[in-house]
Amino acid sequence: MADLIFHHYQNSPFSEKIRLVFGYKRLAWKSVFIPPVMPKPNLTALTGGYRRTPVLQIGADIYCDTALIADVLERIVPEPALYPxxxxxxxxxxxxxxxxxxxxxxxxxxxxxxxxxxxxxxxxxxxxxxxxxxxxxxxxxxxxxxxxxxxxxxxxxxxxxxxxxxxxxxxxxxxxxxxxxxxxxxxxxxxxxxxxxxxxxxxxxxxxxxxxxxAFGHGQPEKLRDSDALDIARNAEPASADAPVVDTHGIAIGEQVSIMPTDYALDPVQGELVLSTATEWAVRRSDPQAGTVVVHFPRVGFQMKKS
Missing domain, CATH: 1.20.1050.10 (Glutathione S-transferase Yfyf (Class Pi); Chain A, domain 2)
Structure with a gap:
């Protein structure tokens, strides 16, 4: 499995949520500290503009929002379960x-x-x-x-x-x-x-x-520079996005879309829709620094429209 690269800052409450999940599941992870305020150029190179903290990176796949990050960690390490x-x-x-x-x-x-x-x-x-x-x-x-x-x-x-x-x-x-x-x-x-x-x-x-x-602790973190995280993304291939399509928007896989939160930090991320399941969307996009990446979002709490 590729390294779990976690972009966060120390006093971020939502980051603490996932740091504790790392401890609960006894995971090793790479820690990339990001600024608490904009600009965050190396982070937004990966996300395409999404600015909320934290973000999980696995190679060239970028996962936004802690609800989705928790689901991803559960898929990787099912036990102990987050969802009994x-x-x-x-x-x-x-x-x-x-x-x-x-x-x-x-x-x-x-x-x-x-x-x-x-x-x-x-x-x-x-x-x-x-x-x-x-x-x-x-x-x-x-x-x-x-x-x-x-x-x-x-x-x-x-x-x-x-x-x-x-x-x-x-x-x-x-x-x-x-x-x-x-x-x-x-x-x-x-x-x-x-x-x-x-x-x-x-x-x-x-x-x-x-x-x-x-007492669950934070698992086994190891510091990583944000520039190294960009190198890892640029040199990796996004994972296969083969999953049953659930379309509630009349938008087909391969179309250009923008996705953003519904509540705050309404910064749209634009790209080619490559994943549309019952719980998750993902878009493929390219960046001069990060290369070709796939940015993932949960459906709940986010909105999607054609670009």
């Missing part, structure tokens, strides 16, 4: 709620002045302004007020605490699932915001669960 058969539907739905509703509630809560140095490190006023402008450009909807986020987060923590009653080690039972990893990365970000992390004190079972999750 008896709770797969529940796990996927709870994970989607955590990655969207819980995540944006946490963002509204933690980005208070007292906690920003813990989340971003010491920044100059110019760097802070650049970060704010970058994130404003990513998300068009207004951020939740601190008061609303605080109230909602307390309610969600109470509900999650309730899910751990009866001595269950994980949210859906005896085995961890994708739901645990999606909830965890949100609460990891709350813990990172140290002056505000006391909100977790009223959820002792959840704090114990969080420590249990953290």
């Amino acid at each position: 058969a008896e709770v797969e539907g529940q796990a996927r739905i709870l994970a989607q709620w955590a990655d969207d509703t819980l995540f944006w509630t946490v963002i509204g809560y933690v980005f208070q002045p007292v906690a920003i140095p813990c989340l971003l490190g010491p920044l100059t006023p110019e760097q802070m302004q650049a970060f704010g402008a970058d994130r404003a450009a990513m998300r068009k909807a207004p951020r939740m007020t601190v008061a609303e986020a605080t109230g909602n987060l307390k309610a969600y923590l109470h509900r999650l605490e309730n899910m751990l009653t009866g001595g269950k080690p994980f949210l859906l039972g005896a085995q961890a699932s994708i739901a645990d990893f999606s909830v965890y990365h949100c609460l990891w970000f709350v813990q990172l915001a140290q002056p505000l992390a006391g909100i977790l004190d009223d959820a002792p079972r959840l704090k114990e669960w969080s420590a249990r999750m953290a």
Whole structure:
């Protein structure tokens, strides 16, 4: 199997989700650190413009969005499972709620002045302004007020605490699932915001669960330069995309399309449609730095149209 190359930055919550999956599945992986704000020239050379963090690279195949990345890792290493058969539907739905509703509630809560140095490190006023402008450009909807986020987060923590009653080690039972990893990365970000992390004190079972999750670790990372990742893509061939076609758009394989998220960071990626399954789209595109690559997206949370 080609190396798993993971493009991320240290304080990225969604990156922490996948780093912990690497640990859960005891995987070795190559770590490429990327800037937290645009421009990200070596990353977008691979993705065609997709700018969200993180991104998984396997040779010349580029996987966007942690929901799809988790599916890919599950295909490569099925055990221990992220989607135990008896709770797969529940796990996927709870994970989607955590990655969207819980995540944006946490963002509204933690980005208070007292906690920003813990989340971003010491920044100059110019760097802070650049970060704010970058994130404003990513998300068009207004951020939740601190008061609303605080109230909602307390309610969600109470509900999650309730899910751990009866001595269950994980949210859906005896085995961890994708739901645990999606909830965890949100609460990891709350813990990172140290002056505000006391909100977790009223959820002792959840704090114990969080420590249990953290114990999975991050697997075996090894640093890799972003220029080397580009070389690997340029010298590799994308994997075969032979899969049953599911067409809900009236768009045939081989047509030129653009794909982008439906919620934020609406940067379209254009290319030739080479994969259209019930759960995934992929486009082939060429770049002077990265060569010919195939960029993959999940269907849920993304939109596609003819170019």
